[in-house]
Amino acid sequence: MNIAAWVAIPFAYLLGTFPSATLIARASGIDITKVGSGNPGASNISRNLGWRKGVWVFVLDAAKGAICAGAGLLIAGRPAGYALAGAAIIGHILPVGRRLRGGKGVATGGGAFAALSPIVFLGAVILWLAVSRLTKLASLASILAVGVLPIGIVIVGRDSWEILATVGLCSIVMTRHLGNMRRLVTASEHRI
Numbered sequence: 657m658n659i660a661a662w663v664a665i666p667f668a669y670l671l672g673t674f675p676s677a678t679l680i681a682r683a684s685g686i687d688i689t690k691v692g693s694g695n696p697g698a699s700n701i702s703r704n705l706g707w708r709k710g711v712w713v714f715v716l717d718a719a720k721g722a723i724c725a726g727a728g729l730l731i732a733g734r735p736a737g738y739a740l741a742g743a744a745i746i747g748h749i750l751p752v753g754r755r756l757r758g759g760k761g762v763a764t765g766g767g768a769f770a771a772l773s774p775i776v777f778l779g780a781v782i783l784w785l786a787v788s789r790l791t792k793l794a795s796l797a798s799i800l801a802v803g804v805l806p807i808g809i810v811i812v813g814r815d816s817w818e819i820l821a822t823v824g825l826c827s828i829v830m831t832r833h834l835g836n837m838r839r840l841v842t843a844s845e846h847r848i
Contacts, residue, residue, distance in 0.1 A: 672747020676716035718767030741768035776808030
């Protein structure tokens with residue numbers, strides 16, 4: 657990576673911290689961290705404020721990842737794309753301005769992979785839509801979609817470092833779903 661890519665990393669983190677779910681909920685007079693699952697993300701917004709607002713949150717959060725990954729690709733190629741994507745995802749999950757209490761990173765990570773590997777991203781979106789529609793469980797759909805991303809990267813023939821980078825980014829997002837996994841096992845997970 658070149659100097660410009662290293663300089664861009666803190667900016668990618670800051671863009672990742674943009675609180676789209678919080679702002680959209682606040683415009684409706686709601687503190688989304690105190691409603692439903694308490695997660696400031698598209699699924700919780702959809703459950704509590706309607707699917708249209710949920711779509712807006714998803715699009716805004718995905719844009720953070722896509723902009724950062726795309727900027728990295730332009731600045732210094734695929735390694736920078738992954739580095740800036742990672743910074744945006746971490747910014748979304750651990751925003752310094754909100755005491756490190758952010759979202760789960762699915763939409764931001766999805767947006768990043770829309771730029772990094774559009775075909776793999778499209779496959780993950782199709783899987784997410786199918787699972788969420790069949791089960792009404794957004795968390796299960798997200799866990800499965802994130803889980804298949806590294807497999808997709810292998811299938812499209814990317815280099816081993818890119819497979820490992822994808823596993824790393826997906827692992828960060830998966831750690832935010834441990835509570836969801838526990839609720840799925842006990843059949844107490846929130847439904848769409």
